[in-house]
Amino acid sequence: MFCTKCGIELREQDKFCSECGTFTGRGAPTVMQADRLSRPVTETKIAGVCAGFARYFGVDVTLVRIIWLVLCVWPVPLFGVISYIVAWIVMPKDPLALPAANMHPANGHPANG
Numbered sequence: 001m002f003c004t005k006c007g008i009e010l011r012e013q014d015k016f017c018s019e020c021g022t023f024t025g026r027g028a029p030t031v032m033q034a035d036r037l038s039r040p041v042t043e044t045k046i047a048g049v050c051a052g053f054a055r056y057f058g059v060d061v062t063l064v065r066i067i068w069l070v071l072c073v074w075p076v077p078l079f080g081v082i083s084y085i086v087a088w089i090v091m092p093k094d095p096l097a098l099p100a101a102n103m104h105p106a107n108g109h110p111a112n113g
Contacts, residue, residue: 039091047088
């Protein structure tokens, strides 16, 4: 078996290429859980609290929003609203990803100009 990206020969039991790290298709790749609880900047409806919890626990954001809505009215009225506001204040935002500069590799100048 050979790596589809770099062409190095792999053993049959390898799940990833030892040279470039590409997944070989053998077995299921492990799903990485979010390492910290934070509010996404792009997937928000109000403040991104439900989207942050959904990403952290690996569940659908719609399910988290429905659960949060139920907590707003039952068992204690307004418990969900107060806890949402607290989570909004306590949870940090995701850092904004800056786009990589499009530089020409030979001379370090912009590729389009």
